[in-house]
Amino acid sequence: MSRDGGITLCAAGLKAMFVTEAGFLKAVEGVDITIRKGECAALVGESGCGKSVTGLALMRLLQTPPALYTAQKILFFDGERATDLQTATEAEMLNVRGRKISMIFQDPSAALNPVMTVGRQIDEIIIRHYGLNKKEARSRTVGLLRSVGVPDPERRYFSFPHEMSGGLKQRVLIAIATACRPALMIADEPTTALDVTIQAQILRLLRDLQRENNMALLLITHDLGVVSHMADSVYVMYLGKIMEEGTTAEIIGAPLHPYTQGLIKAVPSLDDDSAVPLQQIPHNVPNPMKKPSGCSFHPRCAFCTGLCRAKMPPLIEYGGGRKVRCWRYIPDSSANGGGDD
Template identity: 50%
Template structure:
C-alpha cells in the first residue's frame, strides 16, 4: 500500500503568558492508504494537537508550527494557502471531534449540516444533497433518517449526535478520517457501537483512519498499527499485536498494566503509572519518561534516545534497546 499521509519531524508550540509550551516535539509517522492507525497516550501528550496540525485547525496567533512537514498525497499541507486548504478539508480529509454537541451547529438542522459539505465539494443541487443526507444517516445507523434530517442536534441523543458527526465527516468519502477520542462522552455500550461503526465504514469505503485515544483497550479490535505518544514525542510504534504482546517502551508497558483483563485474578489491582508527565514549558534534556521509569539509567537523564527499529518494524525511543546498552548488559 502507498503512503497517504507522512508527518516528519513536526514541532508545534503554544505561546502562553507563562512562556512557550512545546506541545509536539519532533513527531514523525506515516499512514498508508486504507490503513487504520491509533495514536494513544495520556491527556496532554500532543495527540489532538498533532491531528489539528494535520487538518490545519490550530488556533492562529497562539500556536506556531516551528518545524516539520505534513505530506498528504505528495502535497505539503503546511505550504498551502488557507483557501487551498479548505478544498482539502471535508473532501480529501475529515475530522470527528470529541464532543459532537459543541461541534454541531445548534441552529441548523442535521440534514442541512450534512448537505452543506456535499454542495460545496461535490457541486450538486440542494435537492440532491438532501437525498444524499438521508442516505448518509441511514448508512451510519440512525433510524427513520427521513424524519431525523429535519431535526436539530438537541433532539438527538449523544450516540446519535456522534453518528451524525460521522455522517458529516464521511459525506464526501474522504481519503483520510481523523477521529479525536470519538467515544469520550458516551457510555460503554454506545462506545462499542461507534467503534464498530467506524471500523465497518473504514473497511467499506477504503478510508484511512487515524483513531486518537488515551485508552489502549479501544484500539485492539479497530486498528492495525499503534503510535504511542508521551510528552509531545513518539515513544513507540508497531503493529497492534506486537504492541500488546511485546511492548518495548516502559511507558507502553505501564499503559498496558492499567487496562483491566478478564484472564487475571479478580483480586489483582491495576497498576497506575507513578508520577506525572513533565512540564513542557521546560522539557527535560534526556528521556521525557526518566522520572517515572522503573528502569531509568544515568544516560536517560542527560541524553534523549533516538526512535530505533528494534524488530519487525517495531520502533521504540528507549536507551534499554540501544545497541550500546545491549552490549553492556552482555559484558556484565
C-alpha cells in the same frame, strides 16, 4: 489491515508549540507519522501528551498565534497526486479539509451548529463539495444518515442537535465526516463522551465505514482497549514525542517501552491474568512547560539510569519497521554519546 497498501499520509518532523504568558509550551516535538491506505493507525498516550495538537497541526487547524508549528513535510497522497499540506495554500487546504481529509472531534455537541437542523448541515457540505441541487442533496443526506445507523432518517433530517442523544449526534458527525468519501479521517477520541454500549456501536460503525471505503483512519485515543479492537498500527506518544511505534500485535502483545508497558498494565480488559493486580504508572504526566531532563519519562520509569536522566534517547529501528525510544534497547548505551535533543 493493509501495511502493504500505498501511503495516504506521511508527516515528518511535525512540531507545535504555544506562546503562553508563562513561556513557550512545546506540545509536539518532531513527530513522524505514516498512515497507509485502508489502515487504522492509533495515536495513544495520557492526557496532555500532545495527541490532539498533533491531529490539528496535521490539518493546519491550530490558531496562529498562539500556536506556532512547522514540519519537514506533511505529504498527503490522493490517487496519483501528492500534496504537501505544510506548504499548500489556504485555498488548497479548504479543498482538502472535509473533502479529502475529515476530522471528528471529541465533543459532538460543540461540533454541530445548534441553530440549524442536522439535515441542512449535511446538505450544505454536499452542495459545497459536489454542487448538487437542494433536492439531490437532501436525498443523499437521508441516505448518509441511514448508512450511519440513524433510525428514521427522513424524520431525523429535521432534528436540531439538542433533540438528539450524544450517540446520535456522533453518528451525524460521522455522516458529515464521510459525506465526501475522504481518503483519510482523523478521529480524536470519538467515543470518550459516550457511554460504554454506545461507544462500542460507534467504533464498530467507524471500522465498518473505514473498511467499506478503504479509508485511512488516524484514531486518537487514550484507551488501549479501543486500540486493540480497531488499530492496525500504533504510535505511543509521551510529552510531545513518539516513544514507540509498531503493529498493534507488537505493541499490545510485546510492548518494549516502559511507558507502553505501564499503559498496558493499567488497562483491566487487556490483562487476562486476573491474579495480576492492575498497576498505575507512578506519578502524573509532568507539566510540559517543565519537562524533566533527558528522557522525559525517566521520573516515572522503574529502569531509569544516569544516562536516562541526562539524555533523551533517539527513536531507533528495532526491526521489522518497529521503533522504540529507550536507552535499554540501544547497544552500548552506557558509552553512548549520542541522543536526541
